[in-house]
Each structure stands twice: as C-alpha cells, then as structure tokens.
Amino acid sequence: MNKVLVFARLDFSTIRVYLTVRTVLVFAAIAVVFGVTLGSTASQLGIFAAFGLIFSAYPFAISDKINLDMLYVTLGLSRRTVVRGRYVFGELIILAGLLIGYLAGTVVEVIRNKQIDPMGLVGLLLVFVLSSLIQACQFPIQFKAGYAKAQLWTWLPLAVVGIPVVALPPLVGGERLAGMMTDVGAWMAGNLGLVIAALILIWGGVVLGSYALSVRFYLRRDF
Amino acid sequence: MTDRIEQAVTPETTNSTFAFELRDVTKSYDSFKLGPISFALPSGYVMGFIGPNGAGKTTxxxxxxxxxxxxxxxMIGGxxxxxxxxxxxxxxxxxPIYxxxxxINQLRGILKPFYAHWDDTVFTARLRGFGLDLDKRVKDLSRGMGVKLQIAVALSHHAKLLILDEPTSGLDPIAREEVGDLLRQFVGDERHSVLFSTHITSDLERVADYITFILAGRIAFSGATSDLLEKYVRVAGDPSALTSDQKRLIVGYSSHPAGFDGLVEAGNRNLLPAAVLAEKPSLDDIVIYLNKGAHHE
Incomplete structure (x- = not known):
C-alpha cells in the first residue's frame, strides 16, 4: 500500500482509542437535539465538522506526549510523507464526520416527517470546504510548533469565522441580514456550477498552500 | 569476542565494514554544543556510549x-x-515511543506495513521468549518489558544495527543482565552491531567490546574497552608524597582526610613515587575521574 495511505491509517490507529462508539453517539445525540430544536440540518453538519476538526488535531496532541514524530522517523517515513499522510487523514476524518452528520440530519428530517432537501448535499460540500479551510490554517501551525504550543493560534481561524456570525446581525440588522443571505442563497442556487467550481478552486489553492507551508515547517523541526 | 577486535574506531576513510561512522558531527543548542565528534564501530560488535547526564549522548x-x-x-553501513x-x-x-x-497485537498490525522484511514468526517467538502477552497494552508494560518489546520489534524487521538510548536506566540488576545477554546474542551474527548509551557503566564491562566516552559534547575516548581500562591507573596515597608537577599528572585529583585519589595515564605511573598505590580502575572510576578532571580544567 502507498506509504501516504499507510501513514493515514497509522494516524487513525493513533486516535482510534479515543474515537469510541460512545463518543460518536454523544456527538450524534447532540446533533439530533440541535437539529430538532433549531430545525436546521446545517447545525448537525456544523457539530460533526467540529468533531472532525477536533479529532484531526489528536495525532499532534498524542505526538507531543510520546514523541510519535520520532517513531515516524524510525519507521523510515520521510517528513513529506508524514505531512501528506496527515492531510489525507485530516480531510478524511472531516468528511467522515460530515457524512455521519448528514445521516443524522436525514434521520431528523424523517422523524419530523419532512421531505429530504437535495440542497443538503450542497450544504455538506460548503461545510466541508469551510472545515477543510480551517484545518488548512491549523495544520501548518501545528507542524511548526506541535499541538500544545500551537493551541491558541489554531483556534484563531475558528474565531475569524465565528466573529462575523456574532457581530453581523447587530451591525447590519437581523432582518436585513436574513434578506441578504436569502439573496446570496438564491444567487448561489442559480449559479450552482460556478459556485462549486469557485469553491473547489479556492479550497484546492488554500490546501496546497497550507501543505507547502507545513512541509517547510516540519522539515525544519527537531524531535 | 574481544579477540575479534581488529580495527581502530576513528574513521579516516569510508569503510563499509563499519556499522556506522560519525564524521565531524555537530549540533548547537542555546545552552549546549555537541562536537565536532567523530567515531565509528566495526560491524559485529557492541559499543557502549558513556558519559555523564547532559554530555551529549542522546543528541x-x-x-x-x-x-x-x-x-x-x-554513515550507516557505508x-x-x-x-x-x-x-x-x-x-x-x-x-517505547508507541x-x-x-x-502488542495491535502494534504488530500497525508496524508491519512499514517494513518490507517484517517477520511475524520472529516477533511471536521473541514475545514468547520475553514473556510478553500479545493482549497487553503498551502502557501496562514495565520499563524492562518496554525495552524488550522494542528489541523484539527491531529483531522482527531484521535490523542490523541496534541503537539503544539508556535502555537499562531504571531497571533492576536482573533485568539489566537480561538486556546485556540479549545484546550479546544479537551480535552473535557478525553482521549485527549495537550502540548502547548508558550512564550505568557497570553494565558495559561485561557487554561492550568498544567504548566511546563523551564529555561536555566532546569525545574523550573511543576505542576498545580493554584499551580504555588499560589506558589509566587508579592511584591513591599520601598527598604530601607528591610534588605539584606530579599532582598535575593526576586526572580528577581529590584529596580527603584519608589521603588522595585520582587517575593517571598508565605510562605516567612511573613518574609518581613508588609509595603511591596503583590499581586497575573500573569504567565507573574512569568516568568519574575524567568528569571531575574536566570540571577542574
């Protein structure tokens, strides 16, 4: 098997002991409660995206504790392979989280006797891109400084996303903002192909840039 | 094993019969500088890498x-x-860095894909020999068991060079002897070699064919263990019998109410009064006196 994929599997083995069925069920329960209460599938996706983001950082945290980076060297893995494998692992864990979230959302829709909205898949893509972009901001810092030292900085991207959500309604006005969002949503729905192409381009560019930075930082590290 | 020792261990030319060679290796930290250091080990031997804590062994x-x-x-194997x-x-x-x-069973599945020559039979046999249970978690292993597990892993991917960092620290004497025996067995195959860092020098007198002694980031000695033990003589006696020039010959000189003691190069023994007692030093003596001498300089 390709070494990058073998490494991604090693990352999964590293976090598997913390990724118990109980943990997944707790997240699923929270997601279902949020979904039913708020009547929104996006909240479920958001919770599972956060779940993916948290777990994608675990290998860094465990590595800080027992110097797994040294293990990778003794296994004959090049530093580029480690970075590539970690990105593959990171994207997969977010995707897996979102798929579980999407399934949980579908269950909620069925419980609420609502028709399943095919646009939910576009929402899934949007949340995936957003989560992946946050992760792309976090990984280079974690590769440079390790988990503990990077912790404050890695949550900054999340704050950058969160601040407009909190600050815009009072600034712009709730109704006006809702109107704007509806307009943006309608425009996006009308230009779906363009939106998806733009998203993929932005996502690809940022992830590639992030990968290049991570390689640069990780190559310089001593363990 | 010692009679097989035939090569000097300061590399001057590339030699693929060396298990490893270090040539002018350096590393700088804010508070510590290693090297430049050079030493090598011919294939088929055990080298003890000794020095006080913080001397640069792990670096x-x-x-x-x-x-x-x-x-x-x-250079590793040339x-x-x-x-x-x-x-x-x-x-x-x-x-263990696991x-x-x-x-242990999960570990086997995790490590196996990374090694082209992983041998499950060897792994299982070694575990059985070491009394390690496949269902045991890494965190539940004692220090000695942890060292044995790592040795089992190394043997299972047919490593030719074992590099051990303080494997016997914190082990009881029986477990330390077991580790020593394992290393001797390992170099029974002449293609195998061991570099074994420790500050417990008593482990090495029985096991190590070669010794490299590092002090404050510099190599103080690298060569056959017997050469190191023969290089110095431990001396003790009445300090009033020594002139100041004679005192300067003594490495790690220390005086106390009962007299003085220290280390002197064997060739300089005759320059001291006959009344001074001289005996063969242990590795521990050599490390202690050379370390003391370095601090006095």
Missing amino acids: TLKAMINVIHHGGQV VDNQIASMEEIGVVMDT VGEWT
Whole structure:
C-alpha cells in the first residue's frame, strides 16, 4: 500500500482509542437535539465538522506526549510523507464526520416527517470546504510548533469565522441580514456550477498552500 | 569476542565494514554544543556510549537517526544516514515511543506495513521468549518489558544495527543482565552491531567490546574497552608524597582526610613515587575521574 495511505491509517490507529462508539453517539445525540430544536440540518453538519476538526488535531496532541514524530522517523517515513499522510487523514476524518452528520440530519428530517432537501448535499460540500479551510490554517501551525504550543493560534481561524456570525446581525440588522443571505442563497442556487467550481478552486489553492507551508515547517523541526 | 577486535574506531576513510561512522558531527543548542565528534564501530560488535547526564549522548544518537538536524556526516553501513534505510536500524528508547493504549497485537498490525522484511514468526517467538502477552497494552508494560518489546520489534524487521538510548536506566540488576545477554546474542551474527548509551557503566564491562566516552559534547575516548581500562591507573596515597608537577599528572585529583585519589595515564605511573598505590580502575572510576578532571580544567 502507498506509504501516504499507510501513514493515514497509522494516524487513525493513533486516535482510534479515543474515537469510541460512545463518543460518536454523544456527538450524534447532540446533533439530533440541535437539529430538532433549531430545525436546521446545517447545525448537525456544523457539530460533526467540529468533531472532525477536533479529532484531526489528536495525532499532534498524542505526538507531543510520546514523541510519535520520532517513531515516524524510525519507521523510515520521510517528513513529506508524514505531512501528506496527515492531510489525507485530516480531510478524511472531516468528511467522515460530515457524512455521519448528514445521516443524522436525514434521520431528523424523517422523524419530523419532512421531505429530504437535495440542497443538503450542497450544504455538506460548503461545510466541508469551510472545515477543510480551517484545518488548512491549523495544520501548518501545528507542524511548526506541535499541538500544545500551537493551541491558541489554531483556534484563531475558528474565531475569524465565528466573529462575523456574532457581530453581523447587530451591525447590519437581523432582518436585513436574513434578506441578504436569502439573496446570496438564491444567487448561489442559480449559479450552482460556478459556485462549486469557485469553491473547489479556492479550497484546492488554500490546501496546497497550507501543505507547502507545513512541509517547510516540519522539515525544519527537531524531535 | 574481544579477540575479534581488529580495527581502530576513528574513521579516516569510508569503510563499509563499519556499522556506522560519525564524521565531524555537530549540533548547537542555546545552552549546549555537541562536537565536532567523530567515531565509528566495526560491524559485529557492541559499543557502549558513556558519559555523564547532559554530555551529549542522546543528541548524538538522535543525530545518527536524523531526528535532529546536524552538521557533519553520519554513515550507516557505508551509506549516508540521509538516505540509509531505517529497516536496517532498530531504535530502542528507555520508554517505547508507541501509543500507550495500543496492545502488542495491535502494534504488530500497525508496524508491519512499514517494513518490507517484517517477520511475524520472529516477533511471536521473541514475545514468547520475553514473556510478553500479545493482549497487553503498551502502557501496562514495565520499563524492562518496554525495552524488550522494542528489541523484539527491531529483531522482527531484521535490523542490523541496534541503537539503544539508556535502555537499562531504571531497571533492576536482573533485568539489566537480561538486556546485556540479549545484546550479546544479537551480535552473535557478525553482521549485527549495537550502540548502547548508558550512564550505568557497570553494565558495559561485561557487554561492550568498544567504548566511546563523551564529555561536555566532546569525545574523550573511543576505542576498545580493554584499551580504555588499560589506558589509566587508579592511584591513591599520601598527598604530601607528591610534588605539584606530579599532582598535575593526576586526572580528577581529590584529596580527603584519608589521603588522595585520582587517575593517571598508565605510562605516567612511573613518574609518581613508588609509595603511591596503583590499581586497575573500573569504567565507573574512569568516568568519574575524567568528569571531575574536566570540571577542574
């Protein structure tokens, strides 16, 4: 098997002991409660995206504790392979989280006797891109400084996303903002192909840039 | 084994019969500078790497396996360590660098895909020999068991060079002897070699064919263990019998109410009064006196 994929599997083995069925069920329960209460599938996706983001950082945290980076060297893995494998692992864990979230959302829709909205898949893509972009901001810092030292900085991207959500309604006005969002949503729905192409381009560019930075930082590290 | 020792261990030319060679290796930290250091080990032997805590043992071992960036060159089996195959090297730390929650059986499945020559039969046989249970979690292993597990892993991917960092620290004498026996068995195959860092020098007198002694980031000695033990004589006696020039010959000189003691190069023994007692030093003596001497300089 390709070494990058073998490494991604090693990352999964590293976090598997913390990724118990109980943990997944707790997240699923929270997601279902949020979904039913708020009547929104996006909240479920958001919770599972956060779940993916948290777990994608675990290998860094465990590595800080027992110097797994040294293990990778003794296994004959090049530093580029480690970075590539970690990105593959990171994207997969977010995707897996979102798929579980999407399934949980579908269950909620069925419980609420609502028709399943095919646009939910576009929402899934949007949340995936957003989560992946946050992760792309976090990984280079974690590769440079390790988990503990990077912790404050890695949550900054999340704050950058969160601040407009909190600050815009009072600034712009709730109704006006809702109107704007509806307009943006309608425009996006009308230009779906363009939106998806733009998203993929932005996502690809940022992830590639992030990968290049991570390689640069990780190559310089001593363990 | 000692009668097989035939080569000087200061490398001057590339020699693929060396298990490893370090050439002018350096590493600088804010508070510590290693090197430049050079030493080598011919294949088929055990080298003890000794020195007080903080002398640079772990930094040297890390440089050898490329865990840290360093100056100079490290050759493993005649190949630069930047491109040498890690399959040939087994690394054993004082505590395993595996996730504590993994069971030994899970560990086997996790490590296997990384080694082209992984041998499950050897792994299982070694575990049985060491009394290690496949269902045991890494975090539940004692220090000695942890060291044995890492040795079992190294043997299972057919490593030719074992690099061990303080494998016996914190072990009881029986477990330390077991580790020593394992290393002797390992070098029974002449293609196998061991570099074994420790500050417990008594472990080495029985096991090590060669000794490299590092002090404050510099190599104080690298050569056959017997040469090191014969190089110095431990001396003791009445300080009033010594002139100041004679005192200067004594490394790690210390005086106390009962007299003085220290270490002198064997060739200089005759320059001291006959009344001074002289005896063969232990490795411990050599480390202690040379360390003391370095601090007095």
